[in-house]
Amino acid sequence: MTDAIVNMFLEKLLNTLAEEGRYVTEFRDQFEKLQTDLQLMQCFLKDADRLKRKNHTIRNILADLRELIYEAEDILADCQLQSREDNLFSQGLLTCISPPKLHFKYQSGKRLKEIIEKITHIKQNISSLLGGPLLFQPEVINGGDQMPRWSSHVYDHTQVVGLEADTQKIKDWIFEAAREGRHEILAIGVVGMGGLGKTTIAQKVFNEREIEHQFDRRMWVSVSQTFTEEQIMRSMLRNLGDASVGDDANELLKKINQYLLGKRYLIVMDDVWREDVAWWQRICVGLPKGNGSCIIITTRIEKVSRQMGVKEIRIHRPKFLNKDYSWLLFRKIAFAASEGKCIYPDLEDVGKEIVDKCKGLPLAIKAVGGMMLCKAPYYREWRRIANHFRDELAENDNSVMASLQLSYDELPSYLKSCFLSFSVYPEDCVISKEQVVHWWIGEGFVPLRSGRSSTDAGEDCFSGLTNRCLIEAVDKTYNGTIITCKMHDMVRDVVLKIAEDDAFYRTNGINCRHWGISNNMDRKQLNANQKLRGLLSTTKSGEVNKIESSIAKKFSECRYLRVLDVSKSIFELSLGRLLFHIGSLQHLTYLSLSNTHPLIELPASLEKAYNLQILDVSYCQNLKILPPYLITLKKLKVLDVSHCGSLECLPKGLGRLSNLEVLLGFRPARSGHGCRIGELRNLTRLRILGLHLTHGDEVGDSEVNAMVNLQDLENLSISCFGSHGSDLTSKLDKLYPPQQLHELSLKFYPGKISPIWLNPIALPLLKYLSISSGNLASMHQSFWGADNNFAWKIQALMLESLSDLEVQWPMLQQAMQTLRIVNVSWCPELVSFPIDDVGFRGGVWFKEEHKS
Structure with a gap:
């Protein structure tokens, strides 16, 4: 994945050079020379993964190049830190400078010169191997790897083909x-x-x-x-x-x-x-x-x-799929955007040729189908893939492994790093989508695109892997959004091999950049590996890590750590004491302390982690206060303080965190000593917001319009768990969300009648609606809309634990004619609900409809 590392470094370098930091500027000539050499190698690197399996010389060259790029990136990051310290010093905000600047300049300049000389030598070696000079390709450099044609989820992986007889046979045995x-x-x-x-x-x-x-x-x-x-x-x-x-x-x-x-x-x-x-x-x-x-x-x-x-x-003993079923399965995936129909006649023959090479194995067909879904529908491109597949099969007659290797080779460079991140998780582990997406953002795997939020881009990367059938959904929300996923063991075999070869992850933890935190961690392995970029909790579902204090103290010694996730962990001592030196991790971008014990307060040294983009302290029930320095972490994009039962409010001034895209568990202060809800007006980049409201005085009369102008807000959740007093309902009635909202969740709503703004005129783009628990008994008249020009566009609806809700189901159907998914549970007064057409699962009446 050397091309992924090079592309990621070049993107960071271009952005950093544009910032004109003092130390970056002083080394500008060297960085620009490095940039030119790497750009010349990019075309070669795109095919490097395939070439290195056949040529040991290329394999060794790429390994050397990978390590040099990592080191150059570390120097670049150190230059940014030094430039920032200079700025603070000039503003009188720092009274000392460490380390000494002259020493840093001398050592960094010397090492950067050595790196450039070695990379120049590598470039010459590559030219010799290719039999000619490397030529500059501006269209590759400027364009880079674009997001795939289908970056959102388009294929329903629950569909199966040709298994009706298999399942019926087993059911007959059971009955x-x-x-x-x-x-x-x-x-x-x-x-x-x-x-x-x-x-x-x-x-x-x-x-x-x-x-x-x-x-x-x-x-x-x-x-x-x-x-x-x-x-x-x-x-x-x-x-x-x-x-x-x-x-x-x-x-x-x-x-x-x-x-x-x-x-x-x-x-x-x-x-x-x-x-x-x-x-x-x-x-x-x-x-x-x-x-x-x-x-x-x-x-x-x-x-x-x-x-x-x-x-x-x-x-x-399941049989291989026959030719008809094989082609049908392939079509359902490769042509998912056209409902499984091959609308390109010139692609049918080459498509069938590709499918024949899969030899009737469903996993192989899914892998190549997902790959072709994300390719341009041009004969020349499909022919190229068919030829490469033939070459892979010549070396490895196992059609599954050949198809998976080809899928990896054909991934855009940014998705290769995302794909390899699954190597750190143990076999059969159910993996949180949120954790991996946050990891990708924190480590810079997600490509930066103008006008595109990091969290949106991270979701696209995840969809890019699911659409290619490289990861499988495990749990979904009522509207089909994936929450957790897993990886087929044969896909994991491929991931582990590549990760081992590229020093992304190794089971022994030595000389790799990423490692999983587990109960059997060895302190000696941690001592021997100072190159770590990512250290993540990889517990299986229902388990927790029990981490020795001596190991936890070592986390802060991994100087270039970008990602630290110690979620679902139990420590012998206070976590604040164990992470006393966490501020020394000045490259840290993602920190998760979710569901850790005992966490009472955040360590004071975290104030120095000015690069922090994601902070997750959810499910920390003993966390009582968030420190005032939190509002100085200007790069924060994600702040999750949900399900922190002892936390009363967030620090005043939170509205200064103008880069926030996700804010969960926001509790407004009842007085001026904490963050009021009015500060939300300044968080104009928010995409996802989770509010926890319990008292009417948490929303002032002048603050009811706090969310109206949040034009990027798409997902809003309001929970009133533990609410007191009747005045909260009247305040909620005035707390209008922005019109472009796509998803709304109301939990423990205290009113008997739905909010006046919950109507198709105020929320014309709403697609997903969830209402659970609380006192709701009926819908406000505005809910039903004025006329046919203002009908709901809701596609998925969940009603849960609403014992007082008296609504005519036919009226709901009439108001929401675009409904595809309905999830209803424990709503005994819901009149005329068609229970004969639904399944009963675990106390839940579940109805799913698919309409064209």
Whole structure:
């Protein structure tokens, strides 16, 4: 991914040179020489990932170049820091300068000269290998990698092709066992090679409505290659709603037995590798028998399924997709923008040629289909891809691995770094989209585009990977927005190999730039690696990190750390004391202390982290106050203080943070000692805002228009949890949001009637509406609109836990004729809701409609 590193460095260099900082200016000639040499190499670097696999000389050259670029970037960042200190000194805001300027200038200038000489030598070596001089290509330099044609989510990954017979076969086995009333547990095996769709088949069966009705309890357990018996049982209990913290193995099994006793249950053990199944035999003995319960095992190894109790007549071996189904699956992805129809006749033959090379393997077809979705629909481009695919298969006959390698090679440079970031997460880990997007922004992986917010660009990068079928959605909101994701183990194999080769991430943590925080961290490894750029919590769902104080103190010694995420961690000492020296991390751009214990206050030294762009302290229940210095962190783009129960308000002057794009958990002060809601007027770049209001005096009469002119605001959430007094409702009635709002969430609304501004005239662009909990009993007359010229454009609606809401469902349908998704739960007074047409899942009536 050397091209990604070079492009990222060039973008930073161009922006920094434009700032005219003193120290950058002093080294301007050297930086410009470096810029020219790197620009000349860009064309070569675009194909470098493919070339280096065949040529060890190129591989070594790229490794040397990568390290030199990292070092040059560090020097550039240090120059920016020194320039800032000079500015503060000249303004009388600093009384001392450290380190001594002359020493810094001498050392940096000397090292920069050495780097340029080495890069010049590398350029000459590349010219020799290519048999001619490198030529300047302005269209490549100026244009760079553009965002893909489809940067928003366009393909529904829940669609499957050609699996109807597979799922019906397994369902028939299940229903047959239930009819016969067998005493033993039915064991079913789904066996086949990687990428054949075993997990997809199991998921389809697991989520079928008939199967939901058939079983009282359902558990899905992802069995990684490195697992413990205790981890498996904890995962089963989490499926049953039990956190099972602190129990030993015997207690865990007893709990499972108690939850399942007298119940009909379904367990899926997905992707089992270990041939020694003693762990399963011990668990199986503790499971209650009878009632038509069933266990489905997916595995690549037939012997495993047999040893886990599956009989030959209950082993299902999925077949490869035939040519028709293969082409259909490819079309659904590659031509998703035209509803799966190939509207380019000249592409059909080459498209079928590409599909034939996938040999009927769904994962391979998805990978190449996602890749082609993001390519221009030109025959020449598709022919180039088909030829490269042929070359990959000549070296690696595994069509899945060849297609995945080709997908990586064809990624835009900025997406290569984003893709490799998934290497730090353990196998089968469910990954927070928010965490990875914040990481990408913090480390500069997201390309800077004029007029484009960082958070928007980060979302586009995420969609770029999902559209290419390289990552899979796990959890979504009611409107389809992805919350968590995961990576197929074969995709992860490719990611790990590339990350290891490029020193992005290594399992031993030595000489790499990124590492995951876990319970088994080794202080010696941390001591030996001072090159770290990113250090992130990578716990699996339901787990926490227990980090020794001696290790936590070492975090602040990684001088060039950009990203530090210690979320979901428990520390022996106060986190404020452990991070006392965090201010020394002056390159830090992303800090997450979310859900950490014990965090009572932010460390004073954080004031020095002036480069900080993202600060996440959500779910820190003991956090009582945010320091006044917070308003001096001018580069902040994301501030998340949501679910901090002890926090009363934010510091006065927050409106000075004019770069904020996301502000969550905002609690206005009731007096002048904290930030009032009126300060929101100054945050004109806000895209996402989460308000927590509990008292009427938190909104002054002159502050009710605080949000009206926030023209970039698209997503607004208002929570009134714990509200007091009736005057809050009247204030909320006047607190108009901006007209261009796309998504609105009202939680614990205290009024009986909806706000007057919740109507299609005031919010003409609203697409997603969620109302949950609270006292809402009816909708204001304005909600229904004036006439057909002002109809709602809402596409997804969620109504949850509204026990007093008396609304005629036909009236809602008439007012919201563009509805596609409806999620309704615990609304007993909702009249005429069509429950015959919906599914009942976990206490939720769920209806999904797709309209053209």
